[in-house]
Structure formats: C-alpha cells, structure tokens
Amino acid sequence: MKPTLPIWTIPLLLALLGIVLLVGNLGLAAKVLVAVEALGYCGYLILRARSGGAPRPVSNLLALFPGHLLLLLAISSLEGPDGLAYVWAVVPPATVLYDSIAWRGILRAPIRTSISAILYAIIWADLFFLLERLIALTREWDERIIIVVLGVVGCVFLGLGLYRHRLAAKE
Numbered sequence: 001m002k003p004t005l006p007i008w009t010i011p012l013l014l015a016l017l018g019i020v021l022l023v024g025n026l027g028l029a030a031k032v033l034v035a036v037e038a039l040g041y042c043g044y045l046i047l048r049a050r051s052g053g054a055p056r057p058v059s060n061l062l063a064l065f066p067g068h069l070l071l072l073l074a075i076s077s078l079e080g081p082d083g084l085a086y087v088w089a090v091v092p093p094a095t096v097l098y099d100s101i102a103w104r105g106i107l108r109a110p111i112r113t114s115i116s117a118i119l120y121a122i123i124w125a126d127l128f129f130l131l132e133r134l135i136a137l138t139r140e141w142d143e144r145i146i147i148v149v150l151g152v153v154g155c156v157f158l159g160l161g162l163y164r165h166r167l168a169a170k171e
Helices: 009-023 028-050 061-076 082-088 091-104 109-138 143-170
Strands: none
Touching (some): 028 091, 091 109
C-alpha cells in the first residue's frame, strides 16, 4: 500500500517555514501565528497519515501547503507584510477543517458537502486575493487590470471547484 504521506513532506514544510521566519519581514506576532499554524498543520498531517485509507475530500488541499508557504514567503518579503500574513493565516486552519470534515464524516452528506464547498471557496478566494495584492504591490502594472484578470480567473476557478463539489454530492 502506498503511504499517504511522503517521508519528505514534514521536513520540506519545516524548511519552508524556517525560511519564511528567517528571511521574511514579519513581526513577532505574525511569526508566532504562522509558526504555530504550520506546526499544527504538520501535526495534523502526521495524524492523517496514520489513519490509513480514510476518506478524502473532493480536492486534496493538504498537498498544496508547500505552495501556500511559498506565497507567504513572497508576501513576507514586502514592506510591512503583517496584515497580509494575517489574511494568509486563514488558510491552514481552513484547510485542516476542510480535510477533517471528509475524514471524520460526522455530518450528514448534504451538510458536509455544503460546509466543504464554503471552506473551499474561502481558501481559494483568500489565496487569489493574496496573489493579487502581491502582484499589485510588486509590479508597476495598472492595478485595475490585475484585479479584473485575477478576478475573472479566480471566479472561473472557484465556480469549477464548487461545481465539482456539487457533482460529488450527487454521487
């Protein structure tokens, strides 16, 4: 049976976290929040890996966390990034909650699907917002164009994701 958690996942996450904390311009409170959330995320990954063949949600957002940490690294390189880091801080607990709803299966299927879809939308809307802010603050492009392009792409992406959740609910 294939392991659910590659052996290199936790060291990669801890290395990325260390780079964010050492290189970034985050204040102490933001550093503590990010570190606690990332360590909690790693703990959840270990717990989840020990569960074996437990049900998976519609999207495997757990595997995307290294990319989310890279986005935080880019954000933390900005001047005064704490506000955006706090916005980023929504992602780890929402991702864990999204995954644990499918894993535990405590809720009835329609409620579980609705909550999962809402969490999916929150996570991706947050990430698209952060990407838009990062591009707008680091490039000298017209901010309205960035907002429109990422807004359209984000809405299509979210729409397709929510559609996938709806299809999964019908199965």
